[in-house]
Amino acid sequence: MPYPADKPSRAPSSEELRARIPGWGADLDPADRPSVPRERFDPRATGAWWDLPEQQPETYPRERSIEHARLTPVFGTTYPPRGVSGAIRRLAFRRYSEARAAHWLLLLAADRVDVVESSVRELTSGRVSNPVATGLRSEVTHGGPDPRTTARRVDHNHRWMDPIVTAGPLVAAGVGAVLVGRRLLRRP
Amino acid sequence: MRALVYRGPYRVEVREKDMPRIEHHNDAVVKVEMGAICGSDLHLYHGMMPDTRVGTTFGHEFIGTVHEVGPSVRNLKVGDRVMVPFNVFCGTCFFCARGLYSNCHNVNPNATAVGGMYGYSHTTGGYDGGQAEYVRVPFADAGPSLIPDWISDETAVLLTDALPTGYFGAQLADIVEGDTVVVLGAGPVGLFAARSAWLMGAGRVIVVDHLEHRLEKARTFAFAETYNFAEHDDIVVLLKRVTDHLGADRVIDAVGAEADGNLLMHVTSAKLKLQGGSPVALNWAIDAVRKGGTVSVVGAYGPMFSAVKFGDAMNKGLTLRMNQCPVKRQWPRLLEHLRAGYFDPTEIVTHRIPLEHLPEGYHIMSAKLDGCIKPLVTVGD
Ligand SMILES: [Zn+2]
Ligand SMILES: [Zn+2]
Numbered sequence: 001m002p003y004p005a006d007k008p009s010r011a012p013s014s015e016e017l018r019a020r021i022p023g024w025g026a027d028l029d030p031a032d033r034p035s036v037p038r039e040r041f042d043p044r045a046t047g048a049w050w051d052l053p054e055q056q057p058e059t060y061p062r063e064r065s066i067e068h069a070r071l072t073p074v075f076g077t078t079y080p081p082r083g084v085s086g087a088i089r090r091l092a093f094r095r096y097s098e099a100r101a102a103h104w105l106l107l108l109a110a111d112r113v114d115v116v117e118s119s120v121r122e123l124t125s126g127r128v129s130n131p132v133a134t135g136l137r138s139e140v141t142h143g144g145p146d147p148r149t150t151a152r153r154v155d156h157n158h159r160w161m162d163p164i165v166t167a168g169p170l171v172a173a174g175v176g177a178v179l180v181g182r183r184l185l186r187r188p
Numbered sequence: 189m190r191a192l193v194y195r196g197p198y199r200v201e202v203r204e205k206d207m208p209r210i211e212h213h214n215d216a217v218v219k220v221e222m223g224a225i226c227g228s229d230l231h232l233y234h235g236m237m238p239d240t241r242v243g244t245t246f247g248h249e250f251i252g253t254v255h256e257v258g259p260s261v262r263n264l265k266v267g268d269r270v271m272v273p274f275n276v277f278c279g280t281c282f283f284c285a286r287g288l289y290s291n292c293h294n295v296n297p298n299a300t301a302v303g304g305m306y307g308y309s310h311t312t313g314g315y316d317g318g319q320a321e322y323v324r325v326p327f328a329d330a331g332p333s334l335i336p337d338w339i340s341d342e343t344a345v346l347l348t349d350a351l352p353t354g355y356f357g358a359q360l361a362d363i364v365e366g367d368t369v370v371v372l373g374a375g376p377v378g379l380f381a382a383r384s385a386w387l388m389g390a391g392r393v394i395v396v397d398h399l400e401h402r403l404e405k406a407r408t409f410a411f412a413e414t415y416n417f418a419e420h421d422d423i424v425v426l427l428k429r430v431t432d433h434l435g436a437d438r439v440i441d442a443v444g445a446e447a448d449g450n451l452l453m454h455v456t457s458a459k460l461k462l463q464g465g466s467p468v469a470l471n472w473a474i475d476a477v478r479k480g481g482t483v484s485v486v487g488a489y490g491p492m493f494s495a496v497k498f499g500d501a502m503n504k505g506l507t508l509r510m511n512q513c514p515v516k517r518q519w520p521r522l523l524e525h526l527r528a529g530y531f532d533p534t535e536i537v538t539h540r541i542p543l544e545h546l547p548e549g550y551h552i553m554s555a556k557l558d559g560c561i562k563p564l565v566t567v568g569d
Contacts, residue, residue, distance in 0.1 A: 003433070003434075007432070008432045010368075010392065010430075010432070011368065011391030011392045012391070014365060014391075017391070020411070021386045021411050022529070022530045023386065023387050023525060023531065024386045024387070024389070025365070025386075025387070025388075026387045026525060026528070026530065027359075027384075027389075028388065030362065030363075030364060030388075033359045033388070033521075034517050034520070035356060035517055038287070038288075039286040039287060040286060040287050041286055042287065043280045043284070045279075046277075046279035046284065046289070046329075046331070047263050047329050047330055048278065048280050048284070048327065049329060050214075050280060052280070053214065053278050053294060053327070054212065054213055054214070054260070056211055062297060063297070063298065064297035065298055065299050067299075067300040068297060071297050072295055072296060072297045072313075073212070073278065073294050073295075074211075074212050074215075074276075074294065074295050074304075074326040074327065075295070075298075075313060075314060076313050076315040077211060077314070078241075078243070078315070078316050079241040079242070079244060079310075085241075089239065098299055098301055101492065101493070104238045104490075104491055104492050107239045107311075108238045110239070111235060111239065111240055111241070112235075114241055114242045115195070117242075118195070118196075118242040118243070119196075135546075135547035135548040135549070136551060138551045138552045138557060139551070139555075139557070141548065142548065142552050142557050
């Protein structure tokens, strides 16, 4: 049979739906929805009373996207870049725009280096945090019948990789520390 | 203070941390009373989001009491109980002035493509989040609102992201009376999107996921037809079959970058970080929607490129609509709907986890244990 002009009606009528589903059609008018029209000029809609916001003081050279003309009036000040990972982050921001894959790949690389650096820092400061994936206790407390074996799910096929992702950087840190230690010991 | 702290992929812990300070005249410091873990927090937990620095505190869904205000704050005072949108925004830049609060240009020096968010890496501005006892809230006169006394704390937490984002996803889909709407993903956002589709006059709402307990909730809470894609060879063919081979009028992607589809996609995106996220759900949306239809995207994707089937979208004449939700824009209407008693958003809450046990919460959420849909976080006593 050829395809006809009308949509074959499988849906219940609007009257049926209105009777069955609380609130059905409360936002029926497409032009009367909170984000419609998408852009509506109203700079006083939020409670903001300033024309231009004041500038938050810059207490350290705050890294920023080179696509910005200036440092934004507010910004997060947590965890300024530091160490090798910090140098990689600064390079990513100084050199590459958000349009460049190098920008994001450098930041991701810095994230991995950051994990290794902070693990080393903790080991040397004597404050060691839980080295393995945290929260594993919930396997016992909230495991119930193991949903990995009782249900059909599509996330089983890659679960074997998770421990590698978790422990990989730490193993790398350990190996690195041993190598550096050996070199230091060998020095006369 | 006590706070959840990121140590590396799959490793978070709760430890002592410095109190947040007033760093700008319009800042507030909020004492957190209740928060939540969001599906999108898993991108951070899995190490998928670029520039997630060790030490960062996650959490962009929270409510609490104003503990301290900066000298220029007028709309809030110490002791006020507030709900805080997940967006950090100024209210007056070019984008905020036009209602695009999630795209604020004045709060995120690290990137221009994304606005500010609490506890969501330096790519969204480097703000610490609310999975802690205290949190810094910039532009306190623009973002937070007082919690109406007739809603519960749990409802207020859901109003900071999950509910408005789901509702926004349905708005983006341009639903008109009688439309067939497919929602991919039956997490909190998908469930709220499905429920909201009826408010906008949908004729059929179909929800797709692979977790049976979530599909059950889609049937009971969102009155949806449901399909478990793990039980079908090709979900797109199935969706075509149940829509008379036309495709759905509207498809909402409420999954985002963590989609589990095939191993190759998972390895290149989640593990090797070569993509902005696994585009499995988005590609299903593009394939399952009818020609001339609308795909609405509220699932979160990272800043890198993804392998999206753009040719199909072009050939089918699709409208693709997407954004992070401008939360505060949705509140007045959503509060009307809640007041009218159309639905109770807390029906999707499955866990209430104390701050100290958050690492277990992340593991439950990530491994999808224990029938988890929406875990809330309780802070203090
Ligand atoms: Zn969220
Ligand atoms: Zn703004």
